[in-house]
Amino acid sequence: MPNTPQITRRELLRSAALIPVAGALAACATPAGQTPASSAPAAVATSAANPFGVGDKPLEVWIFDGGFGQEYATTIHQPLFKSKYPKVEIKHNATKEITKVLQPRFAGGNPPDVIDNSGANAMDFGALAQDGQLQDLTPLLDAESWDQPGVKVRDTLDPAVIDFGTYDGKFSVVGYANYIFGIWYSKKVFTENGWQPPKTWDEFLKLCEAIKKSGKMAPFTYAGKFPQYLYEPLLTMAAKIGGTEVLVNIDNLEDGAWKAEPLKQAATAWAEIGAKYLLEGTAGLDHVQTQTAQNKYKVAMLPSGSWLENEQKSTTPEGFDYAMFPIPDFGSSDKLPYGTLHTQPGENFIVPSKSANPQGGMEYLRAMLSKKAAGDFSELVRTVSVVKGAGDGRPLSSGAKSATEALAAAGTNTVYYRWQSWYAQLKDEAIAATGQLMTGGVTPDQYLERLQKKADDIKSDSSIKKFKR
CATH class of the missing domain: 3.40.190.10 (Periplasmic binding protein-like II)
Structure with missing residues (x-):
C-alpha cells in the first residue's frame, strides 16, 4: 500500500470544512509508541484460535463517546481481548468529534487500528470506501466465532449487518448495536x-x-x-x-x-x-x-x-x-x-486498511462479536445487540424491553x-x-x-x- 494515500476532492472538502488546513496533520501526529503504518507486520502463524496472526503489536482503539459511552470498551471488550493476548498494549481513546480528530490521521497515512465511527460527526463511509481506506472484513465473517466453536462469525450475526456493512461489494463496516x-x-x-x-x-x-x-x-x-x-x-x-x-x-x-x-x-x-x-x-x-x-x-x-x-x-x-x-x-x-419500524445496525466499527495493526483490529472485532461480549454490552448499555441470542435470559430495562417488543411486533415490516x-x-x-x-x-x-x-x-x-x- 502507498505511504501517501490519495485523498479525493470529496474527502478534502469534508475535512477542510471541519479543520484548519495549516497544522492539521501536525496536531494529529502518530502517538508515542505507535508503529508507522508502513512497517511490515511480524509474521505470526494463523490458526482457528488466532485466524489473523495477531502478534504483540500495540493496538490503538478509538470509541465514539456518545449514547453508549465508552465503558463497554474498557470493561468488556478490551479485557476480553487481553485475556487471549496479554502482551498487546491497548491504547484506548474516546471522543465525540470523530471526524475532527481522526480525519487528519487518514490524510497523514497513520490511522488507528479500530474506530467506532459513529455519531453526528462520523466520517463519511462512502468517501473512505472510495479511497480504499477500509479494511476488507470478509475474513472476519469467515473466521470461527470467538466463543462458539465450529460456527463462523457471519452465522452469529443479524444478516442486516452484512448488508449494511458492504460497500461496493466489500464488507468493511460492522454495525454492533441494533438501532x-x-x-x-x-x-x-x-x-x-x-x-x-x-x-x-x-x-x-x-x-x-x-x-x-x-x-x-x-x-x-x-x-x-x-x-x-x-x-x-x-x-x-x-x-x-x-x-x-x-x-x-x-x-x-x-x-x-x-x-x-x-x-x-x-x-x-x-x-x-x-x-x-x-x-x-x-x-x-x-x-x-x-x-x-x-x-x-x-x-x-x-x-x-x-x-x-x-x-x-x-x-x-x-x-x-x-x-x-x-x-x-x-x-x-x-x-x-x-x-x-425504521431499524438498522448502528454503532459502526471499522478497521482502517492503512493502520499499523489491521490484524489486531480484526481480532478485536471478533472478540466484540462473541456472544458473551455482545450480551454483556446489551445488558450494560440497555440496548439490543446484532449478535443472535446475545440478550437471551438477561434482564431488560424498561426502554430496552419496549424497543425489543416493538421490533418483535414489527416482524418483517421494517x-x-x-x-x-x-x-x-x-x-x-x-x-x-x-x-x-x-x-x-x-x-x-x-x-x-x-x-x-x-x-x-x-x-x-x-x-x-x-x-x-
Missing part, C-alpha cells in the same frame, strides 16, 4: 395523565393538542441543533405512506425521488408539528438538552433511537420508565401497516435508508433543510426541491462514487 427508532416517552407521565400512545396521525395530533392545553409540558421536541433526529420519523412516515420503494428511490438517486407525493405528505405533517407543538427554544437545543428536558417533565415526546435510555441514565429520575411507540399510521391507504452514509453532502443538506422546515424557514415544497437539487448534483458529479441497493 430501533421511534417516538419516546415516559410511561409514568402517560399513565398519570391518562394519555395513550397514538396509533394514527389524527390521534397523535389530538394527543399533542391535549398535552398543550394541559399546560403541564410541551407536547414534542427534537434535537434542534441536529435535525437528523427529525428527518428520521419524516422518512419513516413517507415509507409507511408510499412503501419501501420511497426510500429505495432516494438511496439510488432516482430522478424526482425526493418529490414523491408520500414525502410531501410527510413533510407537511411534520411541519405542522414544528409550527404548533414544539418545546419553546427547540431549534437552539442539542439532543442532550432536549432529552434532559424530557427527564425534567418539560416535554412529553421526542424522536430517538434505542441508545436513548443509556445516554440519559445519569439524569433520568426514578420511575420515569422509558418507552417508545412506532410512527403512527398516516391514513387508511398507507402501504405499510401500523408498527412498521424499513431503512442508506443515502446518509453513502453521500455526506446530501446528509449535510438534509440536516440544514430539515431544521428550516421545522422552524418555518422553507415550505414543504421548497424543502423537497432543495433536497432533490442536491441529489441531482451528486448524481451528475462523476467524482463521487455511486452506490445502489
Whole structure:
C-alpha cells in the first residue's frame, strides 16, 4: 500500500470544512509508541484460535463517546481481548468529534487500528470506501466465532449487518448495536395523565393538542441543533405512506425521488408539528438538552433511537420508565401497516486498511462479536445487540424491553435508508433543510426541491462514487 494515500476532492472538502488546513496533520501526529503504518507486520502463524496472526503489536482503539459511552470498551471488550493476548498494549481513546480528530490521521497515512465511527460527526463511509481506506472484513465473517466453536462469525450475526456493512461489494463496516427508532416517552407521565400512545396521525395530533392545553409540558421536541433526529420519523412516515420503494428511490438517486407525493405528505405533517407543538427554544437545543428536558417533565415526546435510555441514565429520575411507540399510521391507504419500524445496525466499527495493526483490529472485532461480549454490552448499555441470542435470559430495562417488543411486533415490516452514509453532502443538506422546515424557514415544497437539487448534483458529479441497493 502507498505511504501517501490519495485523498479525493470529496474527502478534502469534508475535512477542510471541519479543520484548519495549516497544522492539521501536525496536531494529529502518530502517538508515542505507535508503529508507522508502513512497517511490515511480524509474521505470526494463523490458526482457528488466532485466524489473523495477531502478534504483540500495540493496538490503538478509538470509541465514539456518545449514547453508549465508552465503558463497554474498557470493561468488556478490551479485557476480553487481553485475556487471549496479554502482551498487546491497548491504547484506548474516546471522543465525540470523530471526524475532527481522526480525519487528519487518514490524510497523514497513520490511522488507528479500530474506530467506532459513529455519531453526528462520523466520517463519511462512502468517501473512505472510495479511497480504499477500509479494511476488507470478509475474513472476519469467515473466521470461527470467538466463543462458539465450529460456527463462523457471519452465522452469529443479524444478516442486516452484512448488508449494511458492504460497500461496493466489500464488507468493511460492522454495525454492533441494533438501532430501533421511534417516538419516546415516559410511561409514568402517560399513565398519570391518562394519555395513550397514538396509533394514527389524527390521534397523535389530538394527543399533542391535549398535552398543550394541559399546560403541564410541551407536547414534542427534537434535537434542534441536529435535525437528523427529525428527518428520521419524516422518512419513516413517507415509507409507511408510499412503501419501501420511497426510500429505495432516494438511496439510488432516482430522478424526482425526493418529490414523491408520500414525502410531501410527510413533510407537511411534520411541519405542522414544528409550527404548533414544539418545546419553546427547540431549534437552539442539542439532543442532550432536549432529552434532559424530557427527564425534567418539560416535554412529553421526542424522536430517538434505542441508545436513548443509556445516554440519559445519569439524569433520568426514578420511575420515569422509558418507552417508545412506532410512527403512527398516516391514513387508511398507507402501504405499510401500523408498527412498521425504521431499524438498522448502528454503532459502526471499522478497521482502517492503512493502520499499523489491521490484524489486531480484526481480532478485536471478533472478540466484540462473541456472544458473551455482545450480551454483556446489551445488558450494560440497555440496548439490543446484532449478535443472535446475545440478550437471551438477561434482564431488560424498561426502554430496552419496549424497543425489543416493538421490533418483535414489527416482524418483517421494517424499513431503512442508506443515502446518509453513502453521500455526506446530501446528509449535510438534509440536516440544514430539515431544521428550516421545522422552524418555518422553507415550505414543504421548497424543502423537497432543495433536497432533490442536491441529489441531482451528486448524481451528475462523476467524482463521487455511486452506490445502489
